Amino acid sequence: MKSLLKHRLAWPVIALAALLLLNQVFRPDFLGLRMQDGHLYGSLIDIMRNGAPTILIALGMTLVIATRGIDLSVGAVVAIAGAASCAYIAASPDPGSPVTAATAVLIAVVAGLVLGVWNGFLVSTIGVQPIIATLVLMTAGRGVAQLITGGQIISVSNDHYKSIGAGYLFTLPISILITAAVFALAAVLTRRTALGTLIEAVGINPVASRLAGLRARNIIWIVYVFSAICAAIAGLMISSNVTAADANNAGLYIEMDAILAVVIGGTSLAGGRYTLVGTVVGAFIIQTLTTTVYTLGIPPEVTLVFKALVVITVCLLQAPKARNLLNRLKAAPKPAAKEAAKEKVAI
Amino acid sequence: MSPLSTLTPLTLKKPSPASSRLRGGARYAPTLATVGLFLAMFAVGAGMYPSFLSGQVFLNLFIDNTFLIVLAVGMTFVILTGGIDLSVGAVVALSMMVSATLLQQGWNAGAVIVLVLLIGGGLGLLMGLIIQYFDIQPFIVTLAGMFLARGLCYVISLDSIPVTEGFFTGMAQAQIPLPGDLFVSPGVLLALGIVAIAFFVLHHTRFGRTVYAIGGNEHSAMLMGLPVKSTKILVYALSGLCSAVAGILFSFYSLSGYSLAAQGMELDAIAAVVIGGTLLTGGTGYVLGSVVGVLVLGIVQTFIAYDGTLSSWWTKIVIGGLLLVFILLQRLFARKAG
Numbered sequence: 001m002k003s004l005l006k007h008r009l010a011w012p013v014i015a016l017a018a019l020l021l022l023n024q025v026f027r028p029d030f031l032g033l034r035m036q037d038g039h040l041y042g043s044l045i046d047i048m049r050n051g052a053p054t055i056l057i058a059l060g061m062t063l064v065i066a067t068r069g070i071d072l073s074v075g076a077v078v079a080i081a082g083a084a085s086c087a088y089i090a091a092s093p094d095p096g097s098p099v100t101a102a103t104a105v106l107i108a109v110v111a112g113l114v115l116g117v118w119n120g121f122l123v124s125t126i127g128v129q130p131i132i133a134t135l136v137l138m139t140a141g142r143g144v145a146q147l148i149t150g151g152q153i154i155s156v157s158n159d160h161y162k163s164i165g166a167g168y169l170f171t172l173p174i175s176i177l178i179t180a181a182v183f184a185l186a187a188v189l190t191r192r193t194a195l196g197t198l199i200e201a202v203g204i205n206p207v208a209s210r211l212a213g214l215r216a217r218n219i220i221w222i223v224y225v226f227s228a229i230c231a232a233i234a235g236l237m238i239s240s241n242v243t244a245a246d247a248n249n250a251g252l253y254i255e256m257d258a259i260l261a262v263v264i265g266g267t268s269l270a271g272g273r274y275t276l277v278g279t280v281v282g283a284f285i286i287q288t289l290t291t292t293v294y295t296l297g298i299p300p301e302v303t304l305v306f307k308a309l310v311v312i313t314v315c316l317l318q319a320p321k322a323r324n325l326l327n328r329l330k331a332a333p334k335p336a337a338k339e340a341a342k343e344k345v346a347i
Numbered sequence: 348m349s350p351l352s353t354l355t356p357l358t359l360k361k362p363s364p365a366s367s368r369l370r371g372g373a374r375y376a377p378t379l380a381t382v383g384l385f386l387a388m389f390a391v392g393a394g395m396y397p398s399f400l401s402g403q404v405f406l407n408l409f410i411d412n413t414f415l416i417v418l419a420v421g422m423t424f425v426i427l428t429g430g431i432d433l434s435v436g437a438v439v440a441l442s443m444m445v446s447a448t449l450l451q452q453g454w455n456a457g458a459v460i461v462l463v464l465l466i467g468g469g470l471g472l473l474m475g476l477i478i479q480y481f482d483i484q485p486f487i488v489t490l491a492g493m494f495l496a497r498g499l500c501y502v503i504s505l506d507s508i509p510v511t512e513g514f515f516t517g518m519a520q521a522q523i524p525l526p527g528d529l530f531v532s533p534g535v536l537l538a539l540g541i542v543a544i545a546f547f548v549l550h551h552t553r554f555g556r557t558v559y560a561i562g563g564n565e566h567s568a569m570l571m572g573l574p575v576k577s578t579k580i581l582v583y584a585l586s587g588l589c590s591a592v593a594g595i596l597f598s599f600y601s602l603s604g605y606s607l608a609a610q611g612m613e614l615d616a617i618a619a620v621v622i623g624g625t626l627l628t629g630g631t632g633y634v635l636g637s638v639v640g641v642l643v644l645g646i647v648q649t650f651i652a653y654d655g656t657l658s659s660w661w662t663k664i665v666i667g668g669l670l671l672v673f674i675l676l677q678r679l680f681a682r683k684a685g
Binding site for chain 2: 070072122126127128129131132135136137138139140142143144146147150151253256259269299301302303304305306307308309311312315316319320321322
């Protein structure tokens with residue numbers, strides 16, 4: 001039991017379970033699933049569906065943070081991707097056709113690719129600090145998205161496009177399936193090939209890994225491109241779910257959710273160690289928290305305060321100084337705890 | 348960079364040109380380049396639009412950007428220590444919301460202003476304490492602070508609240524006449540006063556020299572027995588205080604409180620500081636340079652307003668682009684000097 005509690009994912013999973021139970025208390029049918037019109041329905045499915053964009057972006061963010069970076073521009077990329085694809089559909093001669101939808105998706109993904117290359121270029125080649133490099137796109141990007149939409153909310157009507165965010169396949173929402181596919185791809189690429197180890201090496205010590213013959217620059221480039229493409233796909237989901245592109249509000253504050261998911265999941269902001277599964281659990285916690293806030297009847301905007309408090313608390317718990325303090329308090333009567341502290345330092 | 352080069356500014360009252368991280372003439376180059384850029388933009392504007400070349404257009408740059416000048420002053424201190432404060436825009440919005448709500452409930456203007464300053468300074472102090480004592484990166488702490496302040500805005504109200512209180516509307520309408528039919532607002536004088544105080548503190552006090560020393564090399568500053576801890580905490584408290592003042596100035600300017608106000612203003616403040624010649628890595632920069640940086644951003648806005656065909660979103664894009672150009676210049680200078 002004790003070793004189980006020591007697992008990195010133990011606390012996030014316990015927190016998630018506690019949150020779900022809390023909801024079950026307030027709404028007895030909360031955990032129930034039912035079939036209706038051949039689709040699976042229930043609050044759990046809703047949480048997964050609404051959380052899909054956050055999970056996607058958090059996956060990209062995990063790899064960026066693993067290299068000791070940060071990507072603040074994901075929200076702006078969401079807005080740009082949604083704006084570009086919706087603007088294309090609205091302007092095309094055949095707005096309802098599957099070809100139009102496919103081209104729109106392609107445009108969004110290419111936009112993500114370009115923006116990711118841009119971020120990666122600034123961080124890896126020019127050597128700008130990641131916060132500043134991505135802050136530029138975070139703010140200027142919304143301006144670009146506004147420019148694409150002309151300041152309007154662009155509505156589109158294309159059933160194929162709509163299915164990305166609101167459609168079902170094999171009884172499950174398509175957005176969940178897309179997210180699962182990206183997760184599987186990221187997991188295989190980083191855990192079955194050397195890429196994951198290389199990313200961790202760059203995060204632990206970029207200079208040493210470069211001296212050891214690693215192409216640190218390319219690795220950094222890859223993670224920013226991956227992050228931006230994830231954000232672009234999330235942008236597709238968000239805009240297709242409401243069949244409209246809103247340059248102002250699409251993906252607003254989503255960078256906070258993503259960072260929060262990564263940190264709650266157990267990835268250290270100091271870089272070098274990451275867990276994709278933890279990030280997914282973290283994203284579920286955030287989405288469940290949001291749902292709980294709705295269930296309890298608190299205005300949704302207030303969640304921002306909760307999230308800010310949670311991120312500070314989790315960061316404090318992760319901070320070595322706070323841990324040492326806690327351990328010292330615990331260690332006074334028991335020498336066993338001291339050993340545990342040593343173990344953590346060794347990691 | 349030899350260890351000695353970071354130490355010399357502390358032993359000399361007036362740092363010699365060779366003592367900085369940017370050696371020789373490069374020390375003043377970024378700020379001078381900004382002044383040149385500003386003059387060039389003003390000249391181009393005067394060439395394109397005859398009415399551009401007037402004293403009032405120049406003074407309007409100050410009147411329309413009082414809050415940004417104050418924000419940039421606080422941000423200069425933070426960036427000089429090598430940190431960053433992403434919360435300033437949200438604290439501006441929170442200050443506006445708090446003052447608008449309390450004034451609506453009939454509070455006294457003086458009491459409201461004191462309370463807002465306490466909230467802003469207190470929030471900054473709290474972030475500084477967390478950054479210093481738990482050794483968490485400034486950006487994540489101030490990012491959380493940004494969302495906390497923004498969330499509190501929403502808690503107060505989702506709608507825009509008008510300000511009708513006498514003192515605030517009086518400040519909004521007041522004009523201080525200058526010779527030649529020109530005028531400035533009282534806010535401009537306040538902002539320039541804050542700039543003067545910041546200038547004195549940075550260049551003529553022990554606190555200011557410690558700020559530069561931390562940005563140059565925090566470790567050696569500590570070894571020299573400088574009060575690194577308290578200085579780092581105070582810098583964030585100062586930035587929070589400046590944000591609160593900026594929020595009040597913005598209230599004078601817009602006479603309302605709105606949750607989404609001042610969104611992205613942290614980028615404007617950071618851009619002004621960087622364009623003004625302060626190195627993002629800390630240790631080198633001038634508060635007067637940041638003021639010139641604000642003027643450059645202001646003139647971009649004036650340009651877009653004069654042009655009439657460009658949408659206001661271009662402002663954000665141009666500011667992002669300018670920030671980028673200056674970061675690239677910094678890298679270039681740093682490489683040449685290093």
